[in-house]
Structures are given as C-alpha cells and as structure tokens.
Amino acid sequence: MSHEQDRDYEQLRVSGLHAFYGESHILHSIDLVVKRGELVTLLGRNGAGRSTTLKSIMNMVGRRTGSIVINGEETMTRAPHHIARLGVGYCPEHRGIFSGLSVQENLTLPPVVRSGGMSLEEIFSMFPNLYERRFSQGGKLSGGEQQMLAMARILRTGANMLLLDEITEGLAPVIVEKLGEVLVKLKEKGLTIVLVEQNFHFAAPLADRHYVVEHGQIVEEVSADELSAKQSVLDSYLGV
Amino acid sequence: MSQSFDPATIHKAILEQQKADDRKKMMLNGVLVLLLMAAPFAIYPVFLMKILCFALFAVAFNLLFGFTGLLSFGHAAFLAAGSYTTGYLLSNYSGLTTELGILAGTAVATVLGLGFAVLSTRRHGIYFAMVTLALAQLVFFFLVQAEFTGGEDGMHGIPRGHLLGLINLENNLTMYYFVLAVFLGCYLLVQRVVTSPFGQILKSIKQNEPRAISLGYNVNQYKVLAFVISAALAGLAGSLKSVVFQLASLNDAHWHMSGEVILMTLLGGVGTLLGPVVGATFVVNIEYQLSQGPLRDWVDPILGGIFILTVLAFRSGIVGEINKFVNKNLR
C-alpha cells in the first residue's frame, strides 16, 4: 500500500502507442507518463488524437500496439472492464449518458471499483441540477446537464485515476468554475487526472503538466512553471 | 493551407471524374448486356428468365433498402400482386395482349405500393419493417381467401400469349429476349433514378433524415415516391414471372419470399447496382443446384449456412467486397 501513497509512483505509463480505426492509423507512437496525484492535460487541435489516446488507454479503439502500464500492470491485452477495475474512471467525449435510464440510475450505474468514492449526497450537493432532475430520463436532460451527469457518475466509483474528455464542453461558466473547484479537490485527495481540454483557460491553472498532441504524436511537453516561457510555442501549436 | 484553390479548376476536375465514372458504368453495362444476350445459348432459357425475374425483384427492393435506407419486409406482396393480376387477366380475357396484362399487373402493384407507402413511411427502422410485414401478411390473407386466386393451388396454365398481339411468346427464346429487354430497361431506369436529382435526396434521407428535413425537404413524400417505384418494379417482376412460368402461387406472397429477396440483395451487395442481380443469380442457382443433387434433403440447412457465412464473412456482399478490393488495390 505504501508505494501507492508515494507521489513518485508511476500510475500510468504509455509507450510507443499506435492506434487504428479500421484502416486509418490515428496514433503514431505516443509516449507519456503520469505520476500519482498529478493532473496532466492533453492539448491539441481538433482531430489531433487526444480522445483516441484516452480511448486507447481504455482499450476502446479498433487496434493498438505498444505498451500501456497502469499501476504497474501491462494492460495491452486486458479487456476494458478489467482496466476499469484497476481504478480507472473514464468520462467519454460526448457524455455517453444512458438515455433510457433515469438520472439516478445513471449515477449509480458504474460499479464501485475502489473505496473512497463520493456519496450520492455529496454529488447532489455539488450538482443541484441533477438532484432536481434525478427521476428524469437521462436522454431528456439538457446538454449541459448531461455533461454534469457524465462527470458526476465516475466520482462515485472511487476510481483513483480519471480520464476526462472535454468535461467543460457546453457548460455554463458558473458550472465550469465549479468543476474547476471539484478538480482541485480531487487533486487534493490524491487522485490522478488526465484531462483532455479545449478550454485552456480552464485547464491551465489546474494542471501540473501539459502534453501537446499533434497528428497522433506528442510534440511538446510543458510543465506548469514553464508555461510563460513556452507561451509562444504553445500558441503556435494550438493555432491561437 | 494558404494555397489558393480556384473553383473553376476544381469544378473541372470534378466533371472529369464524373465522366470517367460514366464511362466505366457504360462499359460495365455493355458487358452485362452482351453476357445476357449470349446467355440463352449456353444456359436453359427458362432458368435464365427465372434469374432475371428475381434479379429485377431484388433490384427493385434494393432501390428502397440500399438507396433509401428503408427495409421493407413486405415486398412479396408486390411480387404477388403483379403475378396474380397478370395471371388472372391473361387467363380470363383471351383478347388481352401479354404486355397489357403485364402493365395491368404492374399498375396494381403500384397502387398497392402507394397504399403501403402512405401507411408505413412515417415509421422508422424496425417499425417500418414490421408495418410492411404486417401489411404483406394481410395481402397474403386476402390471396388465400379470395376465390379467383385458386387458394393453395394457385393459378395455373396462364397463357403466355402474344406480345402486341403479334409475337408469339410460347417460344422460350422469344420470351427470354422479351424478359431481358424489360429487365434491362428497368435496370437502367434504376441506375438513372439513383443518380438523378431525386436519387440525391434519397441518399441524403438515408444518411441523415433529420438534416434533410431541416433543409426543407418533406422527406415522407420522397420516401413514398421511392417506395412506389420500388413496388411497381417488384410488381413488374411478378407479372413477368407469372407469364414466364404460366402460374402464380402463394409462395410469391409468403413472407419467406420477402426474406429471400433480402438475402439476395445482401449476398450480392446492398446499395450497389449490380449487387442484387448477382445475388439473385447466386441464390436461384444454389437453390436449384442443391435441390437436384445428392444434398437435396439439405437445401434449407445449407441455405442457413450461407446466410450465416454471408453475414459473418462478407457483409458487403459479393459486389460490395469486389468494389472494396478494387478500391483498395487498384486505386
């Protein structure tokens, strides 16, 4: 157990990762390392392959080669459900709300994979909208409400590594602000977070490090304290 | 990125490509026509006619399924409407020339198709399939009950008669070339339809119906028209079939027939022009060969196996797989 507390403990190591959708080769040798308790972002233009990287970690793409080690375990040949059981919580792009299930069912759906997750009360107090609509069908929520639900439901599972894909998409600024606070809290609890984000303004103050992805490769790594120094490089990569 | 693109150049390139595609299509059509013209000298004409009738049926079905995205599970009804109407008229009105009988059969199928279409096109997916199935079952029920159909025994001894009152169709070869002409006419029509302005709209409906609606299209009307054309052609196939075989039977109306045409289309390649033709040829052949040979007790299980294999191994159908192969290796 002790090494799990260790801040230098390598929770995720991706090396030489290639990924394919059918014939198309999307990721071209991705390498990245995330330590326990770190919050790392993947930045990049649309279509760069950030979502695909997260999906590859979850073994949800067509074909992969390379190596992905989670908590010291090689997972290339593992089924997705096994990966989740290693303590990984995945919040997919475009929310993935189960539209036929009620909000409450959606929330309680993902099995608890570790102890230490949030309780329903905590979640509802964090997202009062969801509490109000807890008996509605998931599919009937507004876009933003769905986004909150998608985020909320993995907080319950106690996963200690979160893969979050564009969680601020379509959210009102107040909520985005609140989500920022949530992430800070989660970090304080020692969770490891990989964040794919377009909203740099949101991500910058939270992250320890940033990876820039372009054409399926990591082209730049920037740590928080290098931000201002590398501002112009980042700008050019992100097309600002 | 900064490179500028001149619309005129692009347009020219597009037109060039269209022309090249057209040429390819013409060549393929030419080959098809020649093959079919020569076929009766190598293969028994009645058998060929059977293939052509089913090929037409499958082409008609594919117009709806492959190009509009509507899976009808009731197309047997139109086949039967065509064959029974034509059969009845030719048997009972000896003055009627064959082509009039066929036209009348097609007309009845067309009207029936309109009825089906109006009732079903507002429904989507499986519901659409099931409504068409249900309607076809009602047609089946009608055909079983009605006196003029001969019930289980079907209609027999339908005279082939004379084309335009002149050309005797009793001769198998004459009959064959008549059927071939009709088939080719319909095939080319369908080819035209799918590339026509109307065909474009159908394609768009298939790919993204809500978007088509939001662009101001009353999609139901388009679906209805597509359905009616498809039903008319299916009816025509039935009419021809009744003249060729000189009989009309309940098999034409049974839901298995609706299933069979799906199999043919799928096996050949959904959404390709030639696919249904190839699929029909294949299925008719297989059924025939098997029922003659030592495996004749095993036709059903073998057909079942073919279903399974098709779905598992080559889902885009014979023509679809060939296209894929060509695109991958020869482009």
Add this chain to the structure above:
Amino acid sequence: MSMIFGVPLAVLSGQLLIGVINGAFYALLSLGLAVIFGLLKIINFAHGAMYMLGAMATVILFDNLGVNYWVALFVAPLLVGALGVIIEYFLLRRIAGQDHIYSLLLTFGVALLLQGVLTNIYGVSGLRYAIPELFKGGVNLGFMFLPYYRAWVIVVALVVCLGTWFMIEKTKLGAYLRAGAEDAQLMQGFGINVPLLVSLTYGFGVMLAAFAGVLAAPIYSVTPVMGSHILITVFAVVVIGGLGSIGGAIITGILMGVIEGLTKTFYPPASTAVIFLVMVLVIMFRPSGLFGKEA
C-alpha cells in the same frame, strides 16, 4: 342462454379463458424476444427454432434417457440456453454493433440450419409426448372443460414472465442490461464484463423460448417446423407491445391471445391475420407500440 352476437355467453367465456392461456404462451415467447431485442438489439429470428428445440429436447430426452417432464422443465431450457450462449459467443458477437438486419439474417440462418438438420433426423410428422400424470384430466368449469395442464401452463407462464420483468426493470442487474443496450463499450469501460452479460442475456432470452417449448410439448404436435409458424406472430406481438418494452411484451402477449381467441369465435378464417391487422392499426396511432418508449 344469454347470447352475444349469436354466441352463447358460456362459449364466450370459455374462449376468453382459452385466449388467456394461449396469450400466456405468446407472452413467454415475446418476452424472450423483447429481452433479446431490447437489451441486445438483436432481432432474433432463431426464436421460433429455440422454442422448437425446447420441445424437441423434452421429447428426445424422454425417449432416449427417460428424463421426465419435471426434470425436462429445467434441463431442456438450460441446454437450449447453453446453445444460445454458444451461438452468441461464436456468431452473434462478431456482428455486434452492425445494423439490426445482420442479426436478423444471421439468426434466420441459424433457424434454417437447426430446423433443417432436425427435419432430416426426426422427420416432420411430429413426435409424441404425453401429458404428465399429475395433470391428466381436467375440471368442468360449467362453461367449459379446463384441462389441468392448461391451467398449469397459465400459472407457470405468468410467474416466469413477472419474475423476468421484475429482474429487468427493478434490479441493478437489469439496469446494467438496459445500459449495456445503449452503449456496451462504455459499460465495459466502467468495469462491467459486458461480453459475458450479453452471452448470458441471449442465453436467458432463448431459455424463455425453450421453456415455452417444454410447456408446449405435451399439447402441440412437436415437429422441427413448429417454431417457424409461430415466429412471425410472436414478432407482431412484440411490435404491438413496443419493441424493447418488457412489460409491454407480457401484457400484449396475453391481450393478443384473447383477441385471437375472439376472432376464432366470430370469424375463424381471420384468426391468424387479425394480429397483423391490430399491428398495423396500433403502429398507425401509436408509432412505438402500445407500451413502447418513443422511438
């Protein structure tokens, strides 16, 4: 004697009861279909064949191993369910995520295969199976003679239906299944062994069909083609109830049994067509079926 449309009331009540009994069969069969379609989005055209297998297995087990009805009631569905799992694992799994039509064709192929092979082995005249000793005979209800066996059918079918409904709509396992139906990949990403769940669900769905088959063995003629006749009707029932609606399948099953029964009384030739008529009407006015959620 009081008459309704020229039919004595007593006869009518008898017909109603018979309708409910047949409806219980429909309910069991359509429930299995609804489970498979609703949860796995598989259009299971092999359902009729599985029903047939249930009945055939009952007879074959008895003839060859002397397995009695009560044992068969458990063993036959389990065997068929196991076959279902195998079919799912080796065939259906490979087309997961493809258009519905493929599952339809695949299962149709499976049905043809099973049916054809058994026809070649056992012929089509039907196999013989006796009503279990316990249920021989019947009771005179005044308006009709009710064979004990039919009474048993209705009770046991309803119990199984309601149990299934409860499991799917009210339990956690059911929630997994419903969610898996929408986005299996994501469910797996949450740590649920979806492939296993899918196999078991399919197995369970066909088990329901096989169970109906066992119930049918003593009263209907057991032949390799017995399932193909009933398949389309059962599909109609599921559509009328609303595809994927578990409760809808059960209620509609019974309802259609009754409607069919009444048609058999008033205009028998239409009794197989009536369900399709109802289906057309229902879909006209309630596009997603009587109990379906909006499409």
Add this chain to the structure above:
Amino acid sequence: AISNDTVKIGYLADMSGTYRDLAGPNGLKAMEMAIADFGGKVKGAKIEVVSADDRNSADVASSTVRRWIENENVDLVAGLVASSVSIAVSDILEENDKLGIVSGSAASSITNEHCTPNHIHYVYDTYPLANGTANAVVKEGGKSWFILTADYAFGHALEGDVTRVVEENGGEVIGTLRHPFPTPDFSSFILQAQASGADVVALANAGADTTNAINTASEFGVTQSGQTLAALLLFLTDVHALGVEAAQGIQLTTGWYWDMNDETRAWSDRFMEQTGVRPTMVHAGIYSSTLQYLEAVEATDSDDAQTVRKQMMETPINDMFATNGKIREDGRMVHDMYLAEVKTPDESENEWDLYKIVRTIPGDEAYRPLSESKCPLVSSK
C-alpha cells in the same frame, strides 16, 4: 422404341417441408426398390432416376420439370405431393406430352377439373376418404356433424364431399368452422365443436393440423363427452406421431396398410430395412406405380407418354398394392379402399401396429363415379 435407349424417371417431391414424411426421401427408396425388383433394365434400355426437392413450390417444381423434359429427356415424372405442384406439373407435362404419375396429392380435382391426358392419379384422393369415413360413421349412428375445415381449397373440397355424403345418408351437418392453415392451437375450435353438441366432430384438414386437432380433442376429452372424432385425411405417419393413446378409436379411410396380408408385410419388411420406418400408402403406391409403368414400357417397347398410358389403362393392376386396380380415362387409378380404426393401446403390439381394417370399400363405390366427372377427357359426357 425407347427414346435415347434410356427410360428416365424424375422423382419430384417435398424432401424437406411439411409433406416430407409422406413421400419424401423414402419415396425415392420405394421407387428404387421397384426398379431393382424389375431388374434394372427394360428391354435392354437403362433405367435412370433423377430426383429433386420441389420445396412445395409450384415455381420450383415447374422450372425443374421443364428442365428435366427439355434438357434431360425425362420420360416420367413421379412422386408429386402438394396439389399445387401436381397441377402445375401436369400442365407442363401436357404441353410437352410426357407422362406423370401423382402419388402423394390428395386433391380429387387433379383428375376432375384439372385432368390431363398426361397424368395418372394413383394412390388416393379426397373423394373416397370422405366417402368411406363419412359413410361408415353415419351408418353407425353419427347423425349430426360438426366439421373443422382447413381454410383452403383442399379443405373446402373435403368439406363439400363430406357434407354430401352425410346428407345422402340421412345425417345433418349442424356446423362448420374454417380454421386458418396452419393452426398451431386448436383448443378454441375444439371448444366450439364441443359446444355444438354434434355427434361427430370431423376433421377436414391434413398433416400437423390434424394431429394437433386430435391431440387437443383428446386433451379436452371430446370422446369422453360422447362425441365421435372422424379424421378424413390421416396417414400412418400421423397416427404414429400421435400414438394410439391419443388416436385410439378414430376411424379413417386408407388406400393401403402395411399389415394387411403376407405380401404387404413382406414388402414392408424390406422397406423398413432400408428406411427404418413402415411405409405409408404413398410409399407403396410409388413402388407399385413404378412397376406398372415399367411393365407397360416393356410391353409396348416404347416410352412415349400416350402409348404407355394407354397400355397402363388397359392392364388391370394386381400387386401387393392393389387388387384389380384400373386406370380410368380421366387418369384416376381406381382400387379398393379400406376403412380402418386406430387400435387401442391394449390392442397395439408395437409402435407401428396401428390399424385394424374394419371394412373393404370396393373401388367403384369409393371413388367419384365418371358420371359426376367434370373432366373433358371422359367420353361418356
């Protein structure tokens, strides 16, 4: 002379569907037995058999037969079960002047309104079935009848025949009920039949419908409540499937039964050795008709349809299938029919010991008289 020095017989039957057990693959066995018994050759010419599954479809049947005739020089088409198939095929035979022998079909229309100079209907048809059974049952006191009819041409014809016989004998049909084909569940209809209070519940249907109806009738205690069950078309295979428990006491008419005499038993034993089952009347008919055909070919040294048919019509048929059978000008082979009763479980000694023959119905009494025929070939008209 014999064309191509070969007598080619096409065996066409339902090999995989509803009527499979009636003729099917075992019918082909019977035909092969006949050819072997004949010696494998006629007048030095080869005897060849081709066979096909008609899939109960007139389409499939007609294209197969056309091909057989036009490409493969088939001289005789035999088997022929579903009436739609038989009618379609006989049209083609007439067109091409080839011969057909229908063994499996029930419809009496095949030698009535659908008669042709090119086919023979050999084993049975609905007329004697209705005639024999109804006659016997009415005479035993079953005066009021309730008829359950399969709702298609065949059922209607059978219903008509029964009604006529019942009324001629002073009985009365107090109700008829037309059920769809096929019907998996008969309880509703049986209930109505019970409620009708008729003396006799007659089943004017076939195959699975009949066995289902009989099963349900036994379940609902139709016979216990004093009603008689009469099945108009019931084959040995059906009764075998039902078992004597459910079928006991049912009266039926049949054209042949395997356990009638030493000759039939001997042949049946040989048949069973090959197939594992006892032959139906259709199997026996296929055997017999093939033999008769080959003898006619030998006698005339020709395989021309008209020549052979004429020869067959002129020769009385005497073999293990029929005594003094004769083929009429309408193509009907007329022979004695038998009224049988299904044995009780006590009487039945083994699974195939199913009937006792109650009465022999002379052929002329059993079949539709030529005077009532609608067949244009009948000269007396």
Add this chain to the structure above:
Amino acid sequence: MSEPCVLETRNLVKEFKGFVAVDDVNLKIQKGHIHALIGPNGAGKTTVFNLLTKFLTPTRGHILFKGQDITAMKSAAIARKGVVRSFQISAVFPHMTALENIRIALQSFEGTSFSFWKSGASLNRLNERCLELLDAVGLAEYANTTTVELAYGRKRALELATTLAMEPQLLLLDEPTQGMGAEDVDRVVELVRKAAQGRTVLMVEHNLSVVSKLCDRITVLAQGAVLTEGDYDTVSADPQVREVYMGRDGSGERGAASAPNKTEAAQ
C-alpha cells in the same frame, strides 16, 4: 428601434409531463441583428430552438415570423420559409462529398427534386454555387472529399455552409463553437459574422467571448423564463446574471482567448 422585428414569440410555453422547460417566453428578434440566447444549463435554450423549428410542438403560445403566425407549420415548411437551424451536434450527410452536401441544400430551390428520370448531370450547374459557398468557409479544397473523412471542425464549417446555402433569412445556431479549438472558434466567429450580413442570426452559445464579440443583443434565460435582455455590457453587469450564469470571474472565456498569462494561471 425602427428596425422591424423578424421573429417574435408570444407567451411561448413548453411543458414536459409537469415540468415547465420554457415558461412564457416573449422574444423579439430584430432584423439584421445577431441575437444571443444564453443561460445556465437546462434553462431551456435548446428547447426554444426546437420550438421555433417545430422539432417540438409548443404547449401554448405563438411564434411569428415576419408578422405571420407560423405556430402551426411543419418543420420543412418553416425551413423553406427561411428559418434554418444548424445543430448542436454536427449534422452532415456523412457518405457524400462536401460538394454534394451543399448541393442537397441548393436542390431544394430547383423544383426538380422529384425528377427521378433526370440525369444526375443536370445538377452540375449547381456546382459553381456550391464551390463558392465551400470557399467561403475555407473548404474548397475538400469539395470532393467524403464528409466522414473531414475533421470535426471542418464538418461544422461544412454544416454552416450548407445552412447558408438555404439562403436563410433567420439563422438559428445552437452552440456553433462547441468542442472547437481556439483556431476553429476564431474561424467560426468570422464565418458567422460574414453569414450574418443581410440576415438575422439567433444563437445559443456558452462561450462568452464569442457572444461578446458577435452579438448585438442578448437574452438571458433561466429556468425557462427570460431573466433579462440587453446588449453584452448591460447583461454582463447584471448581478443576477452573474450569479446564475457567469460566475464570480464573469469572463467565462474559453479557448478563443490566448493562453492565459502567468498571473492568471497561478491564481
């Protein structure tokens, strides 16, 4: 306020089984304006859009387009009148080329859409206009590319071009920049600005920098009802709006702004 009003809603209400998603909304969109509809998640913005285009039927109230009551019209008819929406989720015809996508839209003016006997070549004369439109959104080079193969941002651009092909008088945009990177956001802002010339635009947008740059007038919805209305400065100064929507920071900016400077990042 001399400009006439293009679109007006009167007491618009939409209820879902006892839940009021849109509550008595009165909107007035002036001709030539870019009008934004903002508000917290679940405020009812998308629902309003759905009502305007009849993807949903209003429970009560009226919708007027250029003075004419269109409440009872069907979706397609409304689209043909010139009220065209683009979708919150990218909506294209995936297996057609970019050019064909636009052509479908142009075809609706042709009157030959039912001509199943006409050659497909008869559509070629629309190509020029298609290419113009594609060029306008920077997609000319992709004219012959199948749409599935386009990157997300380009699909959005294509969709917008398709929408413009409809010659809309009133353009409804639901979160046009959602899920886009900084670069694309800027492009879309430009596009919308261009598209808005001579037209009226009503848009839902959570990216306030976009709103502030583009919009002439803003309506804030909250819990289905109009909270306030005005130009960006007025609205963003409103304490109620800040509380329910913009938050303490109030900027609500996203990627469109350049990466934050050090001080902000350290905060």
